[in-house]
Amino acid sequence: MKNLVFLLFIPLSFFSQEKIVDTSEVVGWKKSGKSSFLINQTAFSNWISGGENSIAGTLSVDYDINFYKNEWSWDTKIIGSFGVNKNSDSKFLKKIDDRIEINSVIAKEFIDEFSFSGFLNFKTQFARGFQYSTSEEGDEIRNEKTRIFSPAYTQLGAGVYWKKSNALWVNFAPITARLILVNKKFTNDLDDGEDYFGVPDGQNSRFELGASVSAFYEFALVYMTQILPFNDIHSYNLFTA
Template sequence: MIKRLLFLFAFIFSSVHLSLAQDEIQLADTLVINGETIIMLGDSVIIMRPDKPVYWKTGGNFNLSIQQVSLTNWAAGGASNMALNTGLNLFANFKKDEKIWDNNLTVNFGFNRQSDREFATRKTNDNFIFISKYGRELTPKWYLSTQIDARTQLLGGYRYFRPSGADRDARQRISDILAPAYIQSSTGLNFKKEYKNNDKVSVIASPFTGRFTIVMDDSLSRAGAFGVIPGETIRAEAGVSLSSATDIQILENIRWKADLNLFSSYERLGNMVVNLNSIISMKVNRYITTRIETVLIYDERVMITRSDDTVGPAIQLQNLINFGIGIDF
């Protein structure tokens, strides 16, 4: 009997204590000030702040590869050389409500040095590309967008050759910073889709495009290089354009990024200026990567001196295979 009374007393005491605790919670005062929830419970104050929305996404990639060959008294022949290639890619993308603003900067530079030749150090890679796009949402996948595409290089470029009858190489300067530079402004419909695995596809078609070819070097301008009128520094064209940007995960450690820009002026509608940049990245681990980079350019106004010494428009192609450090941030 005594055990039953003790059990009943303990049950009643626990029920009363739990009821009082619930009453305390129910009696807590709650305030909402500027989106923050403030809960006052007895002598305690609890502040619950909502998560702040994130409108900007920023990041980038840096890669560096170095190759060195040193030969001393090497019976099989050859020459000591060193090659370096580096690249930096930065992006800053904004999205809020129905507005987007995507910015991307790519800078690449490379050279090789071979000690036993005239002009031992020679540039192998030199690109500066800035693309900025602002858009307003029409539907979840379609935007009305304006894009600025600016391209140039950082250092002078040379054509190396050996004059007839000479025993030493010579060089001719054929490009420089802002010689050429290409600035393209386009407005049109933009299809943009992002997938759950971070794959991205964007295509913008513009019937209203302005393209400016800039040659700020006097000697190149006087020669009418890159399609400008001899003596002029800027050539302006109006036309249509199609631009696309692709970022796709092919396999677990293999990613493909490509940017394609097509432009045709109203003056020569159908004759395309082509700019293609493609990068396949194969990650070995967090810091080691292999990159296969391809750049393809075609512009019928740019006269190329070919290997057979003929001059005329031609497809410009650059292929790079790099194995080295790759850091994402």
């Protein structure tokens, strides 16, 4: 029998973006952002090597709000992403991406490119997350492990902010507080010595003190004849209860 394989990838991207402007040179408010929706599908027919039919979709938004006046700056980045995947061998729709993040830094410049700063960072997710396993009868089952605001991370800190431009900055906060919030549904039945994202048995929160370093960079990737923007935020934290 003839072996056939059918692969279909449908990238659909919708962008709404203003030109990125360095707010250290422009007084007032500036905003920019982009949103994208990506779909891909894979289908196999009489494929001798095996394979699973699947379809997946991801919706993402990424927006920046910047303000500058009289050596004061306020930079906020809002990120949201949610994606799901359905495989032919599973009865469940499974998440492949789920993220809500807000990062905001307010700063007062004291020398060129350096400022005293305060920052807020918030992270959680949109939907419930599950752990998947197989029952004794061989059926796929799932157990809820996370949901919106469980966990939810909030960080507040003060420190020094170095900003070369909107596309490159580093914030160091040697004094940082972090609050972890969870739903008691997930902590009421923990075993002795077990915790849920750091929260102990029967509790719904955990408070920590420590330090934090956050960095953001953005650059263009040249791929064949296309120039693709790339950006990311990296955070490094050291906390004690």
